[in-house]
Amino acid sequence: MDIYNFGKELIVEAGKFIETRMTHEFQVDSKSNPNDLVTDVDKETEQLLYTRILERFPDHRIIGEEGHGEDINDTKGVIWIVDPIDGTLNFVHQGENFAISIGVFIDGEPYCGLIYDCMKRDLYHAKYRNGAFVNEQALKPAENIPLNQSLIAINPKRILSDATRSPFFEIMAKSRSVRSYGSAALEFAMLAKGQISALMFLKLYPWDYTGGVIITGELGYKTTDIYGDELPLLSSASVISGNPKIHGEIIEHFKDDKTLHEFHDAFHDL
Ligand code: IPD
Ligand code: CA
Ligand code: CA
Numbered sequence: 366m367d368i369y370n371f372g373k374e375l376i377v378e379a380g381k382f383i384e385t386r387m388t389h390e391f392q393v394d395s396k397s398n399p400n401d402l403v404t405d406v407d408k409e410t411e412q413l414l415y416t417r418i419l420e421r422f423p424d425h426r427i428i429g430e431e432g433h434g435e436d437i438n439d440t441k442g443v444i445w446i447v448d449p450i451d452g453t454l455n456f457v458h459q460g461e462n463f464a465i466s467i468g469v470f471i472d473g474e475p476y477c478g479l480i481y482d483c484m485k486r487d488l489y490h491a492k493y494r495n496g497a498f499v500n501e502q503a504l505k506p507a508e509n510i511p512l513n514q515s516l517i518a519i520n521p522k523r524i525l526s527d528a529t530r531s532p533f534f535e536i537m538a539k540s541r542s543v544r545s546y547g548s549a550a551l552e553f554a555m556l557a558k559g560q561i562s563a564l565m566f567l568k569l570y571p572w573d574y575t576g577g578v579i580i581t582g583e584l585g586y587k588t589t590d591i592y593g594d595e596l597p598l599l600s601s602a603s604v605i606s607g608n609p610k611i612h613g614e615i616i617e618h619f620k621d622d623k624t625l626h627e628f629h630d631a632f633h634d635l
């Protein structure tokens with residue numbers, strides 16, 4: 366079985382693990398601040414992904430939000446970038462609206478992207494240059510809907526900060542309306558389905574965005590940082606993703622404002 370099909374089976378297995386595990390008691394801790402939560406289920410799911418990948422492909426490397434691959438500082442060979450639960454706050458507070466996200470890269474080039482909406486049991490998947498799908502159904506190419514006719518998704522906590530609100534507010538005001546679903550991976554999935562036209566984040570990590578960037582890229586959506594530069598695989602970045610028209614409109618707002626770079630590093634994880 367190739368890496369793509371193995372990945373699809375693995376992410377569904379990990380989703381079933383979460384569904385069962387969450388019916389039993391689990392511990393909730395905080396990380397960088399009291400609102401940055403992690404549970405036993407995040408850690409155990411990352412361990413399951415790590416163990417299974419290495420059992421099958423001993424020479425692959427894994428970077429995960431909950432600590433695996435912290436020492437990885439080059440992109441040689443096969444690298445799996447995994448977020449065992451994207452939307453931990455939703456997982457803890459709502460018991461739904463969270464996903465597993467995986468991006469696989471070979472020598473730094475995209476290979477496949479996978480997002481599993483665990484409670485809906487929907488698998489979003491794409492092998493680079495082979496189209497994108499939800500379960501067995503092909504997803505439609507991006508349509509160039511402009512900002513003033515679009516729903517856009519954001520992380521409100523960061524955008525409400527004094528330092529950043531002004532350029533973001535201008536964009537939000539021009540949109541049809543704004544949504545915040547609490548899982549960047551599921552917001553990429555909504556972009557892939559055409560339910561929103563863009564998403565804007567001041568700070569995300571590769572495990573939040575790589576799966577989604579590969580899937581939506583297959584459909585013609587464009588993703589860069591706020592200054593239009595390509596996203597990194599080994600460090601955090603701002604993320605603007607959308608159809609090419611709206612992406613261009615949003616990037617235009619940031620082109621004269623280089624100050625946001627300074628704030629990016631100061632942001633806590635939320
Ligand atoms: C978070 C979610 C959320 C985003 C945060 C991320 P996590 O990931 O993707 O939508 O706004 O910045 O940290 O911590 O739940 O895996
Ligand atoms: Ca987290
Ligand atoms: Ca995440």
Ligand code: CA
Binds near residue numbers: 407451452
């Ligand atoms: Ca996570």
